[in-house]
Amino acid sequence: xxxxxxxxxxxxxxxxxxxxxxxxxxxxxxxxxxxxxxxxxxxxxxxxxxxxxxxxxxxxxxxxxxxxxxxxxxxxxxxxxxxxxxxxxxxxxxxxxxxxxxxxxxxxxxxxxxxxxxxxxxxxxxxxxxxxxxxxxxxxxxxxxxxxxxxxxxxxxxxxxxxxxxxxxxxxxxxxxxxxxxxxxxxxxxxxxxxxxxxxxxxxxxxxxxxxxxxxxxxxxxxxxxxxxxxxxxxxxxxxxxxxxxxxxxxxxxxxxxxxxxxxxxxxxxxxxxxxxxxxxxxxxxxxxxxxxxxxxxxxxxxxxxxxxxxxx
Ligand SMILES: NC(=O)c1ccc[n+]([C@@H]2O[C@H](COP(=O)([O-])OP(=O)(O)OC[C@H]3O[C@@H](n4cnc5c(N)ncnc54)[C@H](O)[C@@H]3O)[C@@H](O)[C@H]2O)c1
Numbered sequence: 001x002x003x004x005x006x007x008x009x010x011x012x013x014x015x016x017x018x019x020x021x022x023x024x025x026x027x028x029x030x031x032x033x034x035x036x037x038x039x040x041x042x043x044x045x046x047x048x049x050x051x052x053x054x055x056x057x058x059x060x061x062x063x064x065x066x067x068x069x070x071x072x073x074x075x076x077x078x079x080x081x082x083x084x085x086x087x088x089x090x091x092x093x094x095x096x097x098x099x100x101x102x103x104x105x106x107x108x109x110x111x112x113x114x115x116x117x118x119x120x121x122x123x124x125x126x127x128x129x130x131x132x133x134x135x136x137x138x139x140x141x142x143x144x145x146x147x148x149x150x151x152x153x154x155x156x157x158x159x160x161x162x163x164x165x166x167x168x169x170x171x172x173x174x175x176x177x178x179x180x181x182x183x184x185x186x187x188x189x190x191x192x193x194x195x196x197x198x199x200x201x202x203x204x205x206x207x208x209x210x211x212x213x214x215x216x217x218x219x220x221x222x223x224x225x226x227x228x229x230x231x232x233x234x235x236x237x238x239x240x241x242x243x244x245x246x247x248x249x250x251x252x253x254x255x256x257x258x259x260x261x262x263x264x265x266x267x268x269x270x271x272x273x274x275x276x277x278x279x280x281x282x283x284x285x286x287x288x289x290x291x292x293x294x295x296x297x298x299x300x301x302x303x304x305x306x307x308x309x310x311x312x313x
Contacts, residue, residue: 002028003026003027003028003048004027004028004072004073005027005028005029005030005069005070005071005072006023006027006028006029006030006071006072006073006074006075007029007030007031007032007065007069007071007073007074007075008020008023008029008030008031008032008075008077009031009032009033009056009074009075009076009077009078009100009104010032010033010038010056010076010077010078010079010081010121011029011031011032011033011038011043011051011075011077012031012033012035012038012039012040012042012043012051013033013037013038013042013077013078013081014038014042014177014179014181014182014183014226015077015121015174015177015226015229015230016031016033016038016042016075016077016078017038017042017043017181018179018181018226018227018229018230019075019077019230019233019234020043020044020049021044022230022231022234023234024044024046024048024049027048027072027073028048028049028050029046029048029049029050030049030050030052030065030069030071031043031049031050031051031052032052032054032056032061032062032065032078033051033052033053033054033078034053034054034055034056034078035053037081037183041181042181050069052064052065055096055100056076056078056096056100056101056103056104057095057096057099057100057103058103059103062100062103062104062107063103063107065107066107066108066110066111070111070114071108071111071114071115072114072115072116073115073116073117073118073119073237074104074108074115074117074118074119075119075121075233075237076100076101076104076118076119076120076121076158077121078096078100079096079097079100079121080092080093080096080097080147082147082189083125083145083147083148084280085147086145086146086147086150087145087146087147087281090146093146093147093150094146094150097147097150097151097154098150098153098154101120101154101157101158102157104118105118105157105158105161105167105169108161108167109161109165109167112165112166112167112168115167115168116168116237116238117168117169117170117236117237117238117242117243118158118161118162118167118168118169118170119169119170119171119172119233119236119237120154120155120158120169120170120171120172121172121174121233122151122152122154122155122171122172122173122174122246123147123148123151123173123174124173124174124175124176124222124248124250124287124289125143125145125147125148125151125284126141126143126148126151126152126155126173127139127140127141127142127143127148127173127287128141128142128143128144128145128148128284129142129144129284129285130142131286133286133287133288134254134288134289134290135248135287135288135289135290136248136289136290136292136293137173137245137246137247137248137293144284154171155171155173155246158170158171159171159244159245159246162243162244163244168243168244169243169244170236170237170239170242170243170244170245170246170247171245171246171247172232172233172236172246172247172249173246173247173248173249173289174224174229174249174250175221175222175223175224175248175249175250175251175287175288175289176190176191176192176221176222176223176224176287177190177223177224177225177226177229178190178192178193178223178224178225178226178308178309178312179225179226179227179308179311179312180226180311180312182196182226184196184197185197191221191257191260192223192260192309192312194211195211195260195261195264195272196264196309196312196313198210198211198272199264199268199270199272199313200313202268202270202271202272202273203268203270209273210273210274210275211261211272211273211274211275212274212275212276212277213257213274213275213276213277214277214278214279214280214283215257215278215279215280215283215285216276217256217257217258217261217276218256218257218258218285219256219257219279219283219284219285219286220254220255220256220285220286220287220288221254221255221257221260221287221288222250222251222252222253222254222287222288222289223251223253223255223260223305223308224249224250224251224301225251225302225303225305225307225308225311225312227302227303227308228249228251228301228302228303229249231299231302232247232249232294232299233249235294235297235298235299236294236297239297241297242297245293247291247293247294247297248289248290248291248293248294249289249291249294250288250289250291251291251301251303251304251305252289252291252301253288253301253304253305254288255305260305261274263305263306263309264309264313267306267309267310267313268313
C-alpha cells in the first residue's frame with residue numbers, strides 16, 4: 001500500500017531531524033530545508049525520504065513542492081530559531097518566520113481537502129516576560145522580541161486559516177527543547193547544548209572549557225526532551241480534537257539554571273568552571289508551562305530532566 005506523504009519544513013534541523021526519524025516508521029517524508037542551520041547529518045538515509053533544498057520564504061520554492069506532492073500532514077518547523085538572532089536581524093527573521101508561514105499556508109490551502117493537519121512550531125516566547133505563571137494557553141500574550149512577535153503572528157495566521165479556509169491546523173508552543181544533535185556551536189544555541197558540550201570538554205581534560213552564565217543562574221526554565229516534543233507533535237497531527245487549537249509543549253517540571261548545572265555535575269561527576277556575565281537583552285527570567293490541555297489529548301511526558309540529560313550526555 002502506498003504510504004501517506006508528510007511535509008516537514010526545517011526537517012534537517014535539531015527537532016525536525018528527530019521528528020522525521022519517528023515519522024518514517026509510518027509515512028513517506030518530504031523535507032523542505034535550506035540547510036541554513038540544519039544539516040543532512042540530522043536526516044537518516046531512507047527510500048521513504050525526499051529532501052528538497054529550498055527556502056520557505058521564497059514563494060516559488062514552496063509552490064514547487066506543493067505542485068509535486070500531495071500531503072496528508074504538514075509540520076512547519078523551518079525558522080530562524082534563535083531569539084538572539086532575531087534581535088540582531090529582525091528584518092531577515094520576519095521574512096523567514098512570517099512570510100514563510102504565509103506562503104506555506106497559502107499553498108497548503110489549495111490541498112485543504114486532503115490535508116489532515118497543518119502543525120506549526122510556535123514558542124513559549126509568545127508569552128514574553130509577563131509575570132503570571134505557569135503559562136496557560138489562555139495566558140496574556142506579550143512577546144518582547146522579533147522572534148516572539150513573528151511566532152505569535154504566525155500562530156494567529158495558522159488558526160485563522162483553519163477557521164476561515166478549512167485548513168485543519170494546530171499550533172504548538174514549545175518551551176525549552178533539548179536533546180541529541182542540538183547544535184552547541186553558536187552563541188545563540190540552546191543552553192543545554194552548550195552545557196553538554198562544556199561538560200564533554202571538561203571530561204576530555206580540556207582546561208579551557210568554561211560555561212558563561214548570563215545573569216545569576218536563578219532564571220527558571222521548563223526543559224522538555226526532544227523525544228517528548230516529537231510525540232506531542234504527532235499527537236496533535238493525528239488528533240481531530242486539536243483542530244484550530246494552540247497547545248503548550250513542555251515537561252511539567254521547572255528548574256533554575258543553577259539546579260540544572262548541579263544535576264549535570266552529579267550525572268557527569270565533573271565540576272563545571274563558570275564565568276558570570278550580565279543577563280542578555282530579551283532573556284526572560286522565568287518561563288514554565290501548564291500542560292493540562294495537551295495531557296487531555298493523551299500526552300504523557302516520558303523523560304524527566306534527569307533521564308533526558310542522561311540520554312543526551
Ligand atoms: N529548540 C527549541 O528549544 C525551540 C523552542 C521553541 C520553538 N522552537 C521552534 O522549533 C522549530 C525548530 O527549531 P530547532 O531548535 O530544531 O532549530 P534548528 O535551527 O535546528 O532548525 C530549523 C531548521 O529550519 C531550517 N531553515 C531555516 N530557515 C529556513 C528557510 N528560510 N527555508 C527552509 N528551511 C529553513 C534550518 O536549516 C534548520 O534545518 C523552529 O521553528 C523554532 O523556532 C524551538
